[in-house]
Amino acid sequence: MIKGHVALVTGAGSGLGAATARHLASLGATVACIDLTEGAAAAVAADIGGLALGADVSDAAAVEAAFDRLLEKLGVPRVVVSCAGIGTAARILPRDGSLTIGAFERTLRVNLLGTYTVMSVAARAIAAAEPLDGDGARGVIINTASIAYEDGQIGQAAYSASKGGVASMTLPASRELARFGIRVMTIAPGLFETSMSAGLPDDVRAEILKAVPFPSRMGDANEFARLVQCIVENPMLNGSVIRLDAAARMPIK
Ligand SMILES: CCCCCCCCCCCCC[C@H](O)CC(=O)SCCNC(=O)CCNC(=O)[C@H](O)C(C)(C)COP(=O)(O)OP(=O)(O)OC[C@H]1O[C@@H](n2cnc3c(N)ncnc32)[C@H](O)[C@@H]1OP(=O)(O)O
Numbered sequence: 286m287i288k289g290h291v292a293l294v295t296g297a298g299s300g301l302g303a304a305t306a307r308h309l310a311s312l313g314a315t316v317a318c319i320d321l322t323e324g325a326a327a328a329v330a331a332d333i334g335g336l337a338l339g340a341d342v343s344d345a346a347a348v349e350a351a352f353d354r355l356l357e358k359l360g361v362p363r364v365v366v367s368c369a370g371i372g373t374a375a376r377i378l379p380r381d382g383s384l385t386i387g388a389f390e391r392t393l394r395v396n397l398l399g400t401y402t403v404m405s406v407a408a409r410a411i412a413a414a415e416p417l418d419g420d421g422a423r424g425v426i427i428n429t430a431s432i433a434y435e436d437g438q439i440g441q442a443a444y445s446a447s448k449g450g451v452a453s454m455t456l457p458a459s460r461e462l463a464r465f466g467i468r469v470m471t472i473a474p475g476l477f478e479t480s481m482s483a484g485l486p487d488d489v490r491a492e493i494l495k496a497v498p499f500p501s502r503m504g505d506a507n508e509f510a511r512l513v514q515c516i517v518e519n520p521m522l523n524g525s526v527i528r529l530d531a532a533a534r535m536p537i538k
Pocket residue numbers: 372373374375376378379380381430431432433438439440441474475476477481482484485486489493535538
């Protein structure tokens with residue numbers, strides 16, 4: 286389902302998405318790279334001979350338009366990996382008495398609604414495609430949560446809620462899409478070295494790394510990409526959330 290097929294990666298302009306796009310291309314896939322703007326996806330797409338597409342995943346019309354272009358240029362993707370997302374840090378009750386409802390809404394729109402939107406648009410196209418094997422497999426959708434969906438720190442109520450939603454969607458989505466030969470899996474990474482985690486204050490990062498048993502380090506984006514490959518290549522992986530975290534359990538803050 287990789288070599289000689291089309292794959293779609295969102296958030297492909299950076300970090301885990303970029304590593305995944307590159308890895309799938311190295312395995313022989315033609316990869317469509319979605320990011321906020323076509324320009325943000327362009328460098329990775331150019332490097333791998335893929336297609337750069339610009340779309341805010343929280344904007345359904347933009348996702349549908351980008352997908353229409355993907356179908357026109359490359360055809361139906363059989364592997365869809367949603368990495369697009371934002372990290373949000375905001376207390377429910379900051380000291381200044383402000384309300385952080387806007388941050389909550391934006392976080393849920395991008396991380397949860399955006400993931401659902403991409404999954405919906407992709408599933409509609411994949412379900413109409415020819416089955417690829419004796420099982421009747423047509424494709425696999427891999428979404429990205431975070432260990433924060435279970436170990437959320439102070440200031441991660443919005444982020445953890447968004448990732449908890451992504452994790453909770455996994456089983457019902459896999460149950461529903463099974464009839465179309467589409468598998469749905471979720472990866473919940475621990476702390477990985479990317480632009481997003483670079484935004485963490487050093488003291489926060491240090492405290493988290495103390496709680497990472499082995500290997501006690503930040504993950505490499507290629508280690509995420511290799512799990513994507515494993516999921517695609519093992520048809521018995523369906524409806525599950527895999528923590529990719531070196532046994533980390535995050536501290537309160
Ligand atoms: C300014 C920092 C921006 C950080 C950007 C981070 C971007 C997101 C990065 C994500 C990385 C990858 C994510 C991935 O999925 C893996 C992970 O999840 S790794 C874990 C990531 N962890 C976080 O993102 C932590 C998020 N939380 C925070 O960063 C902070 O909690 C905060 C929201 C920025 C607030 O910082 P504080 O240091 O707590 O500063 P405060 O000013 O809020 O508080 C200081 C002090 O005052 C006390 N206090 C606060 N509010 C009140 C109140 N309403 N009444 C009374 N007292 C209050 C508070 O208790 C503090 O004291 P202390 O906590 O020391 O007792």
